[in-house]
Amino acid sequence: MTRDGTVPGAAGLHLVGGTALLRPQEQVAEAMLEGWRNQQLARNLALSTIEGRLNAVKAFTRHADAFPWDWAPQMVDEWLGDLRAVHHLKQSTLRNYAEAVRSFCAFLTDPAYGWAAECEKRFGTHPIQVCHEWNTAHHLQESEADPSKRAFTRAELQAFFDYADDQVHRVRGAGRKGWLPAFRDAALFKTAYAYGLRRRETRMLDLADFGPNPHAREFGAYGVCYVRWGKAMKGSPPKRRSVLTVGPREGIGGMDWIVDVLAQWIEEARPACAHAGSPALWPSERGPRIGFSQMNTRFASYRDAIGLDKGLDLHSFRRSYVTHLIEDGWDPRFVQEQVGHEHASTTSLYTCVSSDFRTRTLRKAMDATMRAALDTGRTKR
Structure with a gap:
C-alpha cells in the first residue's frame, strides 16, 4: 500500500x-x-x-x-x-x-x-467476471502430464549415453572443432540424470555449485551438487537444495561414475572453451551459458538418431533418476529429498517402475509367504 x-x-x-x-x-x-x-x-x-x-x-x-x-x-x-x-x-x-x-x-x-x-x-458501464465454473476447464487430476512422457529404461539410457560419447570421438577423430560442444552436451545429459535435475536447474549450474561431502570423502570435490535454481513456489524465489552424489550400496551400483565425468569436463575439456572465464558450468560457443534451445535441439537429435520414443525429453532424465533409485531399493524419503519434492505424492508420480522390478517384488513377496507357510508346517509336526 x-x-x-x-x-x-x-x-x-x-x-x-x-x-x-x-x-x-x-x-x-x-x-x-x-x-x-x-x-x-x-x-x-x-x-x-x-x-x-x-x-x-x-x-x-x-x-x-x-x-x-x-x-x-x-x-x-x-x-x-x-x-x-x-x-x-x-x-x-x-x-x-x-x-x-x-x-x-x-x-x-x-x-x-x-x-x-x-x-x-x-x-457508463463496468467490467464483470466472465470466467466461471460452467465455462472453463477444471483441474481435476493431481497430474495432467502428457501420458506419452516417461522415464528411460536402463537399456535406452545406456544407448543414449553411448551415442553421446560416440559423437565426441567421431567429431574429434575427424579433426573438427565441434568436439568441445559435443563433450559438454554428453556431460550435461549425464549430470542431469545423475542428480535428478530439472532442465533449468541443469542449465544454471555454476562451477561453484559442487563441493565435498564430509561423510563420503571418496567423491572428492563432487560429493554434493548445490542446486540454486530449483522450482519456485508461487511468489517465492527459486528453491535451493543440495543433492548428494549417490554411491553404490549392498551390491547395487550407484551413480558415482559422474565424479569422473565432471572431473574430466571441468579440469580437462572446459578450459579450452571460448568462454572458459564464465562462472557457468556449461558455457556455449557464443556466450557465457548454454541456452535452452541448444539443450533441446541436441537432445532431440540424439534421441531421434537412435530411434528412441518421442515421449522421452530432457525431463525424462529426472523421471529416470527417481525410478531407478526406487527400483534399486533406496528409501523413498531419501529420493524425495534428493529431487526436492515437498510431498511424497509428487515423487510417486515420477516413479515409472519397470515390469521387471514389479516381477521381482512379487516373487520376493511370494517366496516370503511360502517360507512362512513351510515354517508353520514344520512347527506343527
Whole structure:
C-alpha cells in the first residue's frame, strides 16, 4: 500500500483524476493492464509468469474485439472453443489462459482498485467476471502430464549415453572443432540424470555449485551438487537444495561414475572453451551459458538418431533418476529429498517402475509367504 492509502494497481495511480484523455478507451485499457502488472509485481510473482498472463489477456482482447468493460462470458466460450478446435491447444494450456483472464477480471472488479467505478464514470458501464465454473476447464487430476512422457529404461539410457560419447570421438577423430560442444552436451545429459535435475536447474549450474561431502570423502570435490535454481513456489524465489552424489550400496551400483565425468569436463575439456572465464558450468560457443534451445535441439537429435520414443525429453532424465533409485531399493524419503519434492505424492508420480522390478517384488513377496507357510508346517509336526 502506498503512503496515500492506495494499493498497487489502483486506478488512481494510473489515471489522473479530472484529466481529459485523447483516446479514453485505449488509454484506460492500457492503464488497466499496467495496474494489473503492478499488482502482480507486488505479489512477488515471477516476471515470466506476469508476462505470460498479460499476453493471454491481450490475446483474448484481440479475439473478443472489445474492451474489458464490454466483455461477456460468451466471448470466453468462443475464444476457448477456437483455441481447442482450431489451434488444438492442450487442456492445461487452455486452463492457464482462462485463469489469466479470470484473475484479470477479479482484479478489475475488486472495489479496492477502483476500476469498476472509473469505468462507470467514463463509459457508463463496468467490467464483470466472465470466467466461471460452467465455462472453463477444471483441474481435476493431481497430474495432467502428457501420458506419452516417461522415464528411460536402463537399456535406452545406456544407448543414449553411448551415442553421446560416440559423437565426441567421431567429431574429434575427424579433426573438427565441434568436439568441445559435443563433450559438454554428453556431460550435461549425464549430470542431469545423475542428480535428478530439472532442465533449468541443469542449465544454471555454476562451477561453484559442487563441493565435498564430509561423510563420503571418496567423491572428492563432487560429493554434493548445490542446486540454486530449483522450482519456485508461487511468489517465492527459486528453491535451493543440495543433492548428494549417490554411491553404490549392498551390491547395487550407484551413480558415482559422474565424479569422473565432471572431473574430466571441468579440469580437462572446459578450459579450452571460448568462454572458459564464465562462472557457468556449461558455457556455449557464443556466450557465457548454454541456452535452452541448444539443450533441446541436441537432445532431440540424439534421441531421434537412435530411434528412441518421442515421449522421452530432457525431463525424462529426472523421471529416470527417481525410478531407478526406487527400483534399486533406496528409501523413498531419501529420493524425495534428493529431487526436492515437498510431498511424497509428487515423487510417486515420477516413479515409472519397470515390469521387471514389479516381477521381482512379487516373487520376493511370494517366496516370503511360502517360507512362512513351510515354517508353520514344520512347527506343527
